[in-house]
Amino acid sequence: MENILIGLQQFLNPMVFLALMAGTLLGLIVGALPGLNDSITIAVLIPVTFGMDPHVALSLLVGIYCASACGGSIPAVLLEIPGTASAMVTAWDGYPMTLKGKCKQALSLCMTSSFFGGITSAMVLLFFAPILAQWALKFGPPEYFMLAILGMSTVIGMAGKNITKNFLSMGIGLWLACIGMSPTTGMARFTFGTVSLMDGIPLIPRMIGLFGVLSLLKMFDAVGRKKTDAAIASENAAHCTDDRIGLPDRAMCKRLLPTWLKSSFIGNVLGIIPGAGMTMAIFLAYDQAKKANPHLEFGTGVPEGVAAPESANNAVVASSMVPLLSLGIPGNGTSALFLGALTIQGMRTGPTLFNDYPDMAYMIIMGFVLANLAMLPMSLMFCKHLAAPVLKLNPQVLAAGVIMLCVTGSYAYMNNPFHIGVMVVFGVIGYLFWKFDIPQAPLILSTILGGMMESNWVSSMVYADHSPIVFVQRPISLVLLILSVLFLIWPLVQRLKKRITTPKATMA
C-alpha cells in the first residue's frame, strides 16, 4: 500500500500528470495512423526525453504505450485499415458493424473493451509482477515452439467450411515467413536477390496491403456494378441516428463480461511470456470467443468479435512490462524501448529497481492504471469527434484518403518505397484470396509465428540432440501440446455432433 502511495505521489507533480495525459492522447493519435505505432513513436521520442526529468519522460512513454493499441482500432472499424498490427482482428467484425450502420457502437465497444483489458493488466502488473515473472522464465525453446503450435491450432478453430483452404493459407504464410535470412546460418532464402527482403517481409506494409489496399481493390472491382462497401457504410451511417458513442448499456456489459474476462486473461498470460506477443493474444482471444459463442456468426459484425481482440491486446500492454520491471527482460519490442529509456535515465531494471528506485518503479505501474482510467473518456471523445465526420465523407473521397494513408504509412515504416510495393503485392494477394474464398487469418498468423516456430524448432532440436521427445518431456510444453490437440479436435467434434444430430432432427 505504501508503495502504491509512493507511485501515486509522483503524479501530484503537474508536469508528470500532464505528460501522462499528453502521452495517452499522442498514443491514440499515432495508433489511429496506419504505419505508425507505439514502438516507432517511443523510438522517435526517446532522444527527446533524454533531457527531461525521468518521471516526466517515463510518464509520457507509458501514456503512449497504453493508448496506441486502443487507437489502432479506430481506422480498423471505420475504414478496415488496422492502425496497428494489434487491431487487425478487430477489423473482421468492427468493419462489418460499420457496414450495418453500427460504427458508433463498434467504436464504443472497442474503447470499453480496451479499457477493461488495460485495467486488468495494470492490476496484474501491480500485484503479481515478481511471482509471474519467475514463472514466465521457465519458458524455453520447446515451450515457445509449442506456444506457436497452439497459436496455429486456432486456425482450425477459425476454419469455415473448407479446412483445406485454411491449411493452404497457413502453408503460404509459413513459406512467406521463411523469406529472409535463415535463423540458423544467416544465409538468404527466397529473397530473389533483393536486399530489402533480407530481413523478411515487414509486418506493417503487409497488414496495410491485406486490409487497406484490399478494401480499395474491392471498390475498384465493383465499379459500375453495385454499391461499394464504403457507399453502404456511408448510407447506413447517415440513416442511423439512435447509435451513439459512449459506454455500452448494462445488458451489453453483462453479455460481454465473459468475453472480456477470458480475453483479458489470455492477454495477460501471453503478455507476461517474453516474446509471445500481442498478435497471438488477439487471435487466441478471438478464437476462444468464437468457440464460446457457436450460435453467433463471427465476421459479420458481432460485438464479441470486437470485444475479444480489443481486451486481449490492451491486456498485453501492461503485462508485457512484468518481466521487464521484475527481471530486466523486455517482453516485447516496445518494452525493450522502455529498457532503453530507463537506461538513458541511469536506472537498471530487474529486481533491484524496486529497491533502488521504488518511486520510479511504482510510478510506472501506477502510470498504467491512471493512463487506462484517462484513456476511456479520452478515447470516447476522440471517436465522437472523428467517427462522424469520416463517415459523412463521400465514399470516393474517403477512398482517396484511405489510399494516401496506406502509401504514406507503408513508406513511413522504414522510409523505403520498396515497402509500398510490398503493400501493393499483399493487396493483390488479399484480392485473389477473397476471390477464391481462401481465408486470410491463417496467412496472417502463420507469417507472424513462422519465424518463431523455426528458430525454436532448431533450438529445441539442438538442445534435445534431435529428439522430438523433448516436447512431451517438459511439463509446460506437454500442457501446450495437449491444449493444441484439444483446439484441433474441438471443432471437428462439434461438426461431427452436428452431423449426427441434424438427421435425427430432420427425422423427428
Place this chain on the structure above:
Amino acid sequence: MNKSKLINLTMPAFFIVFFALVVYATTSMAPTEAVFPRMVGVFSLVVSCFQFYFDIKKKDHKDKFQGCNVLKVLEATAVLFLYIFLMKKIGYVIDTILLSFYTMFALGYRKIKVAVPVAVILTLIIFFIFKVLLRVSLPMAFFDF
C-alpha cells in the same frame, strides 16, 4: 470442362507447381537451413493436391470473376506501381496528389472542381502530419526543406 471449373482449378494447380518449386529450391540449401522450408513446402504441396482433388470432384462451380471489373483492379494495381516509380522522381506531394485524384476519378467521382482541391488538401494534411509533426523523411524532389 466448363469455364468456372477451369478458373477454380487454376488456384490449386498454381500452388502445386509453386510448392513443388519451393521443395526443389530447398535441395540447394544447406541441410540445417532447408529443414523448415522443406517441411512447409511438402506440407503445402500435399494440401494443394487435396484441394485440386476436391475441386475436380466438386460439381457446382461459380465463376468468381463474373460481373467483376477485373480490368479496373489491374489498372489500379498498375497505377500504384507507377506511383512507387514516380515517387523519387517527382516527389511525394505531386505524386500523392495525382494518385488521390486518380482514385476519386476512377471510382466515378466526376466533379473535377471539387476533386482537385480535395486531392491537394488531403495530401497536404497527411504531409503535415507525417513530415512536419512526425518528422518522417518523405521524398520531396523539388520542394525539399
